[in-house]
Amino acid sequence: MTDPLLHIQRLRTSFKIKDDYYAAVDDVSLEVNKNEIVAIVGESGCGKSALAASITGLHNKERTKMDGRISFKNKDIANASINQLNQLRGSEIGMIFQDPLTALNPLMIIGEQIEETLMLHQKMSRQERKKRTVELLKEVGIPRAEQIYYQYPHQLSGGMRQRVVIAIAIANNPSLLIADEPTTALDVTIQSQILDLIRKLKDEMHAGIILITHDLGVVAEMADRVAVMYAGQIVEIAPVIELFDNPKHPYTRSLLQSVPSAFDKQERLYVIQGVVPPLPNLPREGCRFKSRIPWIPEEVHEKEPKMHEVGPGHFVRCTCYEDFHFIGEDGGMNHGAS
Ligand SMILES: Nc1ncnc2c1ncn2[C@@H]1O[C@H](COP(=O)(O)OP(=O)(O)OP(=O)(O)O)[C@@H](O)[C@H]1O
Numbered sequence: 637m638t639d640p641l642l643h644i645q646r647l648r649t650s651f652k653i654k655d656d657y658y659a660a661v662d663d664v665s666l667e668v669n670k671n672e673i674v675a676i677v678g679e680s681g682c683g684k685s686a687l688a689a690s691i692t693g694l695h696n697k698e699r700t701k702m703d704g705r706i707s708f709k710n711k712d713i714a715n716a717s718i719n720q721l722n723q724l725r726g727s728e729i730g731m732i733f734q735d736p737l738t739a740l741n742p743l744m745i746i747g748e749q750i751e752e753t754l755m756l757h758q759k760m761s762r763q764e765r766k767k768r769t770v771e772l773l774k775e776v777g778i779p780r781a782e783q784i785y786y787q788y789p790h791q792l793s794g795g796m797r798q799r800v801v802i803a804i805a806i807a808n809n810p811s812l813l814i815a816d817e818p819t820t821a822l823d824v825t826i827q828s829q830i831l832d833l834i835r836k837l838k839d840e841m842h843a844g845i846i847l848i849t850h851d852l853g854v855v856a857e858m859a860d861r862v863a864v865m866y867a868g869q870i871v872e873i874a875p876v877i878e879l880f881d882n883p884k885h886p887y888t889r890s891l892l893q894s895v896p897s898a899f900d901k902q903e904r905l906y907v908i909q910g911v912v913p914p915l916p917n918l919p920r921e922g923c924r925f926k927s928r929i930p931w932i933p934e935e936v937h938e939k940e941p942k943m944h945e946v947g948p949g950h951f952v953r954c955t956c957y958e959d960f961h962f963i964g965e966d967g968g969m970n971h972g973a974s
Pocket residue numbers: 651652653660678679680681682683684685686687850913914915
């Protein structure tokens with residue numbers, strides 16, 4: 637078995653709020669291999685973007701503390717200097733964000749923005765750079781690439797802008813791509829084109845891809861493996877089919893139950909109420925999901941929840957999954973159906 641491309645071990649990333657630090661990512665371990673799409677799912681505020689920013693070093697170092705290990709191609713990058721991170725970003729690690737407008741410079745033509753990233757990381761003549769830029773625009777499916785080269789971001793549609801961001805992300809053939817909600821701001825038909833493009837990057841460049849999303853449809857369509865995050869922790873991780881067929885953690889089960897089935901209109905929805913609490917109020921002792929499933933007896937939770945292997949590559953946090961049931965679900969446990 638070859639070493640993973642990215643290996644995160646027991647990562648904890650804390651942000652300073654007033655005078656104290658609070659962990660937004662806590663005890664996260666994750667591997668991403670070459671040629672693999674790992675989706676990270678979870679509701680707003682669970683720490684998905686904080687995890688991505690920990691990998692790329694894109695956070696305010698003055699107000700952030702990081703513990704644990706992040707190794708990329710067997711090199712520790714958790715303690716890399718700003719210069720080393722700048723070198724990695726845009727070359728070995730490409731990034732695609734939710735809002736392409738904020739990722740692009742409004743005052744620069746598209747061509748220059750792509751050329752800039754080539755210039756930073758590759759030795760090329762001016763002509764070679766321009767030629768490569770037009771090629772990249774074509775590769776990401778931009779029609780009339782020669783003309784688009786001279787346009788400004790505001791002259792393009794949202795979908796076209798996201799293609800430009802992807803062109804910048806792949807300009808230097810990165811081995812790792814981090815896509816943070818890359819299709820959330822786009823309408824549905826454009827969404828699927830952008831997803832096709834991301835899948836092509838895996839197939840053709842054999843990149844490892846971290847795909848952050850809250851959309852389970854996107855996960856089902858794209859991911860090889862899925863990590864489910866809740867309150868800063870991974871609570872379940874599994875190959876995609878296994879996760880959808882055999883979800884274990886109460887949070888994963890509730891996420892999947894909250895997606896209405898198109899086929900079974902009679903299906904009962906068991907929805908778990910509540911939201912991830914704000915960072916300073918996150919429960920940090922015991923099972924973090926406990927307060928959202930108060931009908932489950934205290935003693936079935938672990939005091940210090942660990943990841944348990946329940947199948948090949950399938951891990952779940954805390955033992956509460958063994959006794960979990962939804963309110964009103966089978967077993968005569970009628971605690972007042974939702
Ligand atoms: N720089 C920061 N300083 C303080 N708190 C932060 C900072 N960045 C994120 N947080 C907090 O950390 C928690 C995790 O935020 P994060 O953005 O990673 O969540 P997310 O899962 O990506 O959510 P979303 O889907 O809404 O983007 C939230 O409570 C958020 O308010």
